[in-house]
Amino acid sequence: MTGRHDGEAELEADLLALLQGGLEPDRALAVADRLADRPDRAADLLRQARDTAALRLALAAEDDPPPALVAEAHRLRSSLRGQRRLRRIAPVAAAVALFAAGWAGSALWQVAGPAGAPPLVEAALDAQAALELRHWMVSQPETAVLNAQEIVAALGVDLPHLPEDWTVRDVQIVATPDRPAVAIAVDAPDLGPLLLMAVARSPGEAEEPPTAFEYEGRTIALFERGRSSFVLVDAQGHPEQLAMGADRLMSFD
């Protein structure tokens, strides 16, 4: 009986507004009239209003919010603001980026997915799931230190210089079907949380054109550079947006 519930809720809200002097005079008169005709209901509503006020007092927080909480609230507000801007400009920016990339002839992105996801993509999704799990596990501290030299020496991959505004959350060595890879969880201000996985390519293997596509509810960018293959995974967003992020990585020396 949603209609009845809505009517009751509306009457209660009206009564609270009436008590707080928040109703227009004509509305206040109408509400007061209704309640005057039903003194038993008015008494009920007043008791509810009393309970509500008492509960608000009884559940009051003991202290001001800690500064870290306030700072996080500010960060969220900024992120939502950025998200809204991105929604406005993304289609245009993606078209410009794709046109520019095509014109330069260096990285024309294919935005259709491969017939079957390469094993590397599956490995990246497994890595992302593992890193996500670690993120919530107290006993598995994250490693936000990206020691590129050590990783290059151990894995034989060329790590891109991450854009300065990207924040590394976790770095882990993970398994792929052929060889170990490095999986890096990052926060990109314009794209959100991403996973970048880098693995050494087999010698003599032909370089595939970069592709960006949606796969199993994620957005994937797959690209190669020199002796390394990269997979960039985004939990949401469009392939064109992710391709722009990958372009920033591909422009490293």
Added chain:
Amino acid sequence: MAHDDPDILGQLDALRRYARVLTRDAEAADDLVQATFVRARERRATFREGADVRVWLMAILRNLFIDDRRSALAARARDRAWADTRPAFVAPSGEGAARLAQLRAAFLSLGPDQREALQLVAVEGLSPAEAAQVLGIPAGTVMSRVGRARAALRAWEDGNGGAAGPRPLRIVGGRDDRKT
């Protein structure tokens, strides 16, 4: 434009209050709100333009709490908090302080379903439809839970004389062994 930004800071009190009732622990509640903001930032693409940011955040907070509740660590923290070793709420003072403390105890003793529905609708002022969105249940169910919760508190007050007397706290639902 800044004046169009969702008011996140303005939701802090309501989110902390909701988290404190869920966790019964002030520190854990603030951690939960912090995690909510982080998760919301990660999932900002799911926030629809023009939607109510408070409803969105409360739904995230509740889902995080449910996920977290599965861990033994969280369960131990909650049990500890249940023993009231760390007060999650300010100690009422002045006239009626004892009654407020008892009302809070009665509220916290409600079943979780009724308690959450009552908090969202009565204390936080969400509409039945908004509370339904947070709780993932039909609006009619929300209102019937609110009705039962109110009736339980009402019965407690009737049993308690509505004042800070020496009478024992009576929890409605047949669990009051001391009633005569």
